[in-house]
Amino acid sequence: MNPRAHRLEVYEVVGETAEAVSLVFEIPAGLVSRFEYTPGQFLTVRVPSARTGSVARCYSLSSSPHCDDRLAVTIKRTPLGYASNWLCDNVTAGSLLTVLEPAGNFSPRAWNRDLLLCAAGSGITPVMSILKSALARGRGKITLVYANRDRASIIFARQLQQLVQRYPRRLTVLHWLESERGAPTAPGLATWMRPYRTWDIYLCGPPGFTLVAKRGLAQLRVSERVIRQEEYRSLTDNPFEPPTPASPIATGTLAPTAPPGVAGAAGDATVRVEIDGATHTLPWPRGKKLLDVLLDHGIDAPYVCRESACGTCVCRVARGRTRMLVNECLIDEELEMGLTLACQTLPESDDLHIAFDQ
Ligand SMILES: Cc1cc2nc3c(=O)[nH]c(=O)nc-3n(C[C@H](O)[C@H](O)[C@H](O)COP(=O)(O)OP(=O)(O)OC[C@H]3O[C@@H](n4cnc5c(N)ncnc54)[C@H](O)[C@@H]3O)c2cc1C
Known part of the structure; x- marks a missing residue:
């Protein structure tokens, strides 16, 4: 199970329109710091399914950490959709849902702008x-x-x-x-x-x-x-299930990659990663995305979509040069700050330093 997943009790269900409800969550005292959030972030909800075991869907927080006492997401039924209808039809006050901690990068960095x-x-x-x-x-x-x-x-x-x-x-x-x-x-x-x-x-x-x-x-x-x-689109990955091992990007000119836990193969870059108060020094194969390197080494890096869209795996390149394969969510101002998406980042320099401090 994803270490960022927690069971939360639904405190209240509020009907917003004929097709939309808000789910208000009760956060247990021990999880309050894990459910701190910035406006614009989302929760990922596990929805049970007889067909696949579960599906994961993202729902943005409609509550504000500056104005509202409790966290709330608002879900609108998607015609013929699975999870949105399941949630609207089945969740009541007192229901327990498995939810990932708040994530995402769709948040203002300053409050006095127009x-x-x-x-x-x-x-x-x-x-x-x-x-x-x-x-x-x-x-x-x-x-x-x-x-x-x-x-x-x-x-x-x-x-x-x-x-x-x-x-x-x-x-x-x-x-x-x-x-x-x-x-x-x-x-x-x-x-x-x-x-x-x-x-x-x-x-x-x-x-x-x-x-x-x-x-x-x-x-x-x-x-x-x-x-x-x-x-707004549905996830293709399911972050509640163990991560699927990723294959390196085929470029034809890359050195062979070393298995996790052993010294890097010739040609690998070296990366020092600061995350959750710990520092790890790892070989970074040239054709492997940073998030996959971290997950291969059992490091609990944050991620949800793994497709560059959700911004959960945003981190900062403190030293060295990298490149992103796809970038759907970082704007120029953030790129200038050195931000990158771990799920899309490959090394260009030999020696790098990455910080998960956003
Ligand atoms: C960052 C982000 C934030 C979002 N925030 C919101 C929000 O605040 N509010 C909101 O309403 N939406 C939000 N969305 C959209 C939301 O995540 C879903 O995409 C939306 O609710 C549609 O999901 P759905 O399962 O109902 O529909 P679909 O994804 O269209 O459902 C069909 C899919 O479910 C599969 N399926 C059908 N039946 C089953 C079954 N029995 N078991 C398993 N799979 C099945 C089908 O194969 C198909 O892939 C957000 C999306 C993102 C990425």
Whole structure:
């Protein structure tokens, strides 16, 4: 079992709309520090399945660590989906769920910036946490562009209205309803987003929506490299099961790799890794991704998707050069800070130092 997995009791189930519920969790005293989180992070929930044993699904925290006493995730039914419907149909107050500790990188690093938040459907959940936190902690302005099918499907409609009344000079909420103007289009969103295009931008929702919103921003000459995004898709991996051994990347020119626990093969890089208060010095085969090296050596590195999307395995290159095979979630500012995703990182230098300190 993943050492970051814990059983949590559901304290309350709140009906948000006809298709969405919030699950509010009770965190036992001994786990409080493990469930500290930043706005924008998510939990990964294990959903039992007679077919596969279990499936794992990520759900963003809609609560704010700065405004709410308890952690909550908000789940919207996906038509024909498995886990979302199982959770909406089966979980009640008192249910026990197996959940991974909070993870993810979709979080502001400062609170006084102006924010353009853009969400569709259940994509509101991390955005709601960020929005509530920024209003409580910061002084910047916030505009939320929020797309939904119709008025009845707007999650947190009343809370948003109350927040606009409370912060009329700082918060603007623009509802795009498909029932009134059709599906969101790039030019339509561009018109709405134009006044805010220089603000820090956060996009969240299903892939179709984030694509259209990015096209709209491209029309406003906003580079994709400054847009923070969280794309809602189901995991293909199951982090509740033991990690599957990864094969090295085939490049044809790489030296053979040494098995874990033995001295590195000729050509391997050497990496010093700081994680959870311990330091490990390991051979790093040229064709092997950092996360796989750590897991091979039995080191409890954080990960969820292993596909570059969720940001759980973010770490900092303190010395040496690396390269990422795929990067779906780090923006330029973070790359300049030396951040990288362990699940996609290969060594370029011979001698490296990596810190899991984010
Ligand atoms: C970082 C992140 C945060 C997210 N946050 C949220 C959020 O806050 N709120 C939200 O609503 N969504 C969120 N999502 C999306 C969420 O994780 C799921 O993708 C979504 O709920 C759809 O999952 P589903 O299983 O219902 O649907 P699908 O994944 O579409 O279900 C179909 C899949 O389940 C499999 N399946 C069908 N039946 C079974 C069975 N009996 N046993 C096993 N497998 C089966 C099928 O083979 C198919 O692969 C987030 C996603 C990410 C990546």
